Amino acid sequence: MYNFMVLKKKVEKELRELSNKNIRVIINPHKKRRGVHSLSFLSFRYIEFDGPIDFDNVELKGAIAHELGHIEERHFLIEFLALIIPDLILLAATVMFLLQLSASINPYYVTATLFAFVIVLDLVVYTSLGRLMERRADLFAVKIVGKKSIIKVLKKVRNWKEVKIDLTHENINSRIKRLENLPSFSSKK
Numbered sequence: 189m190y191n192f193m194v195l196k197k198k199v200e201k202e203l204r205e206l207s208n209k210n211i212r213v214i215i216n217p218h219k220k221r222r223g224v225h226s227l228s229f230l231s232f233r234y235i236e237f238d239g240p241i242d243f244d245n246v247e248l249k250g251a252i253a254h255e256l257g258h259i260e261e262r263h264f265l266i267e268f269l270a271l272i273i274p275d276l277i278l279l280a281a282t283v284m285f286l287l288q289l290s291a292s293i294n295p296y297y298v299t300a301t302l303f304a305f306v307i308v309l310d311l312v313v314y315t316s317l318g319r320l321m322e323r324r325a326d327l328f329a330v331k332i333v334g335k336k337s338i339i340k341v342l343k344k345v346r347n348w349k350e351v352k353i354d355l356t357h358e359n360i361n362s363r364i365k366r367l368e369n370l371p372s373f374s375s376k377k
């Protein structure tokens with residue numbers, strides 16, 4: 189069993205070097221599914237490490253830099269707004285339509301159609317935005333720590349058994365290839 193307090197200290201030290209924001213570090217060593225996540229909503233921010241994380245220092249730096257990309261660019265907030273605003277517009281349009289509805293149309297059909305639209309729309313927004321944000325977080329990370337550590341951590345994550353198909357994430361090999369083809373524009377290596 190790895191020492192999660194050591195991991196927490198390392199992450200906190202790295203965060204102090206890479207960002208001036210106050211970001212909480214959460215370590216859940218007992219979770220079965222390994223993963224790294226982050227969330228940033230207004231002034232509330234955290235990075236979370238689940239399960240037995242087996243990153244070396246280089247990989248850890250890459251993972252933190254990627255999550256910082258999500259935090260600095262407020263990806264969670266953008267995604268939240270992108271999901272909620274079209275839904276509200278659709279809902280308002282439907283309510284207006286229902287209010288003027290003639291008796292010949294069943295309001296249940298209108299409501300069911302609205303739900304179908306909302307689900308499809310949200311799914312499209314969620315998956316396409318998710319992929320775009322992963323790409324942006326990778327690029328952000330490359331700018332602050334260089335591409336080697338990001339490629340290294342992606343290769344480590346690729347070997348985790350728990351990594352499954354996820355619609356919001358592009359295939360990990362494509363992400364690695366894209367980074368490898370990127371010119372090195374970082375100040376650090």
Ligand SMILES: [Zn+2]
Pocket residue numbers: 254255258321322325
């Ligand atoms: Zn990410």
